[in-house]
Amino acid sequence: MTEYSDFERQQLQAVADFNNACLPGNWVSYKTDGRIQYGQTIGTALVVGSGPAMKAIVGVTGHDRSVALSDVTVIPPQPDDIKDDSRDLPESTAAAGRVREYIASSGDGLYDLIDGHPLYARDLEAVCRAVLDRAGVAA
Incomplete structure (x- = not known):
């Protein structure tokens, strides 16, 4: 069984929480280059790397690379x-x-x-x- 550090567990939990709150194709806002952008998620969030380099990310339309979950806010769906x-x-x-x-x-x-x-x-x-x-x- 793999032993994870507290930081790694936090990253894995962030991915699980995000994927429970946001389905692929949901709208999100994200910070990039000091600006707020909007797009839809591409697939589900995942972790890349390991140890201190582990990072929770998700693909977003309109952005040429994945975005760190720490920079993403899920936009609630339309009412009703x-x-x-x-x-x-x-x-x-x-x-x-x-x-x-x-x-x-x-x-x-x-x-x-x-x-x-x-x-x-x-x-x-x-x-x-x-x-x-x-x-x-x-x-």
Whole structure:
């Protein structure tokens, strides 16, 4: 039986945890060259090397080499089991709840600016309140 160091066990556990949470083809974000990129996993995660050189990795579309699991974040699937290529929308009160959770964790202020069009946390909060008010849910 092979004896693994604590570090090797951590790498093997990281692969097992990742493969339980992420199927091949799931969307992930990953850090590369100081930037956040997005892609889909290619196959399952695995370990390469041994001893202190052991590394947990996964292949990701749009990247020419495997990415260390420590640099990868699994993106949760679409809500309500909606397919990525579908035009369906999630249930509105549940969507408003998720947006409010996002606002609570991200805070107030400017969220994005694309071609001179700002998106503020307060804009999102106003839309959430309107949806929840219309549904008769206390905001």
